[in-house]
Amino acid sequence: MLAPASLEPVLDGIDSVYYLVHSMAGGRAGFERRDREAAGNFVRAAERAGVRRVIYLGGLGETGDQLSEHLKSRLEVADILRAGTFSTTFLRAAVIVGAGGASFELVRGLVKRLPVMITPRWVSTKCQPIAVNDVISYLTGCLADERTAGRTFDIGGPEVMTYREMMERFAMLEGKRLFIIPVPVLTPRLSSYWVALFSPVPPSVSMPLIEGLGNEVICRDNSIRDLIPLQLTHYDEAIRQALLEEQQ
DSSP: OGGGGGHHHHTTTTTTEEEOOOOOGSTTTTHHHHHHHHHHHHHHHHHHTOOOOEEEEEEEOOOOOOSSHHHHHHHHHHHHTTTSSSSSEEHHHHHHHHHHHHOHHHHHHHHHHHHHEEEGGGGGGOOOOOOOOHHHHHHHHHHHOOGTOEEEEEEEOOOOOHHHHHHHHHHHTOOOOOOOEETOOOOOHHHHHHHHOOOOOOOOHHHHHHHGGGGOOOOSOTHHHSSSSSOOOOOOHHHHHHHHHHOO
């Protein structure tokens, strides 16, 4: 995406595109600039190729000065894509639960390696995790249903919970005991440093994610459920599916 000349051959003759790009894996410094540049390159190449539709998977989060750098970048990419001449569908997701996913591996790493956690207040922040299979169903459903073109949708699972509840329920399913001690003086930024020490997720990815945990990420609009009705997967079952997939 950062090499504009590589995009035109790929997009030639393409009607609809899924945009699933983020650049945090390329290093912590400057990921917002890389995201901005990648999105701009894509828009110009897609317009020249005559792309008709784009479906973008970004992040939930309310706008405002307190939004983390990661979530701000996700929203900025959405604005860049929506400025294109094609029709953009923006799916806003919170924590996606699936084997190999950064959020899943982050929680799993903490539960596995830290039976006692001293955490900041973000453990009480509410979120609405969604199983990766449900995300895929929404992505494919949007492609099949033209009524979703040009619209923004919040997507989440059937349960709203705190990050503390997410970790405790994960630990229970793994047969582990977990003690969480929240302290008011530990900020998300400070906690991101020690989390990076105990997580298998690269710091360039884990640290921006942790810093965003102070932002509540729950669905404010459930209109997509009317257009694409799903039997949404509960959190515990999503964890079981992810663990089984890793074993296989």
